Amino acid sequence: MNVLMVSSSYPKFPGDVTAPFIESIARAVAARGHEVEVLVPHHPDLRRPPGEPVRVVSYEYAPREGWSLWGYAQSLHADVRLRPAVYLLAPLVALSLRRALGALVSERRYDVVHAHWVVPNAALVVDIVRAHRVPFVVSVHGSDVFLAERSRAAGALAAAALEAAGRVTACSEDLRRRAVALGAPEARTRTVPYGVDTAAAPARPCAAMRERLGAPPGARLVLALGRLVEKKGLGPLVQAAAGLRGVHVAIAGAGDLREPLRRQVEELGAPVSLVGPIEHTEVPAALAASDVVAVPSVVDHAGNVDGLPNVLLEAMAAGRAVVASRVAGIPDVVHDGANGVLVPPGDVAALRAALQRLADDEALRSRLGAAARATVVARHGWDAVAARFEECYAEASALDAR
Structure with missing residues (x-):
């Protein structure tokens, strides 16, 4: 099949941590023998090397390089509200994206157009895709559904795109239900969790990486990876860390909450290092250096929440x-208790107790870690995920053929 994906975020260069799961989906589909192109907005740092299995096509929309603020995790402030520049750029993006997509589908026969994020991408291209009678698949990822739930205008745009799609995928059952509430026909929805590279053996622990993450000798290292935004639950994690014994917490990532988190660490005297972002290629080494990984997601004050954190x-x-x-x-x-530990979101005491218990019990860490790997190897390899998308493409095509 010839597959055209439309996205507002994509790793700008190898190792970039901007939406690596989009690249992984594209590469996994390509690895199953399909031709895959990805249409993304221009960014001055976009540098994809030649010869990649996925062809990345960018469209220009900003009259000046310094105005390239659309997508690439730049559009939302703290993952809660749109930045003012987004409203100014929206007409330019809409015009440029629609022009670029129209040219592509006119020049080449695509078997399916797969839009990531129902708003803005699916909403902006749905009429062009349907006018060219190309099967249409939409994937919702979380922040798009959140925006559509909060804004009447975004909700109306999302509903039109979801209703027109041959298949709608969501990375979790919770997100699928929310997409249905927005207007996706339930029979056309599918839950397709993200995947992970299960082929490679886990990296070996590295003393240099532990040192980089700020772990003192002899301390158990808890690692949290992700953007520094409220829904990642890093504030409660810092609070929980303040009462831990023999444990150091490393938070790796960048975002709008870096300074508030730094102040919180300082005020509490918490054993926490804010180590900044690490490249995606370094994530395996960082994980191997840790004893426990914390994914303390919460529903933020505006109602936004992760769908399924890829770092998990x-x-x-x-x-x-x-x-x-x-x-x-x-x-x-x-x-809970089988392949990991679950705690109520935002419950500092429960989070602290769970982290301390794992830090103190090496046998429990080993058992849960082995079960966790077995879970993802069995169900979440990228090839299995790509096969699910392949099924969605075929189902959308069959729907159009009726």
Whole structure:
């Protein structure tokens, strides 16, 4: 099949941590023998090397390089509200994206157009795709559904795109239900969790990486990876860390809450290092250096929440013991006491107790880590995920052929 994906985020260069799961989906579909192109907005740092299995096509929309603020995790402030520049750029993006997509589908025969994020991408291209009678698949990822639930205008745009799609995929059952509430026909929806590379053996622990993550000699290392935004639950994690014994917490990532988190660490005297972002290629080494991985997601004050944090699957594939919140799509994958530990979102005492218990019990960490890896190897390899998308493409095509 010839597959055209439309996305507003994509790794700008090898190792970039911007939406690596989109690249992984595209590569996994391509690895099953399909031709895959991805249409993305221009960014001055977009540098994809030649010869890649996925062809990345960018469209220009900003009259000046400094105005390239659309997508690539730049559009939302703290993952809660749209930045003012987004409203100014929206007409330019809409015009440029629609022009670029129209040219592509006119020049080449695509078997399916797969839009990531119902707003803005699916909403902006749905009429062009349907006018060219190309099967249409939409994937919702979380922040798009959140925006559509909060805004009447975004909700109307999302509903039109979801209703027109041959298939709608969501990374968790919770997110699928929310997409149905927005207007997706339930019979056309599918839950397709993200995948993870299960082929490679977990990396070996590295003393240099532990040092980089700030772990003192002899301390158990708890690692949290992700953007520094409220829904990641890093504030409660810092609070929990303040009462831990013999444990150091490393938070790796960048975002709008870095300074508030730094102040919180300082005020509490918590054993926490804010180590900044690490490249995606370094994630396996960081996971291997840790003893426990924390994924303390919460519903933020505006109602936004992760669908299924990809770092959770990466940690499980690495054989790490995980402590995660019982929220959104996380309980779809983590079963309390079997392959990880679940705690109520935002419950500092429960989070602290779970982290301390795992830090103190090496046998428990080992058992949960082995079970976690077995879970993702059995169900979440990228080839299995790509096969699910392949099924969705075929089902959307069959629907159009009626």
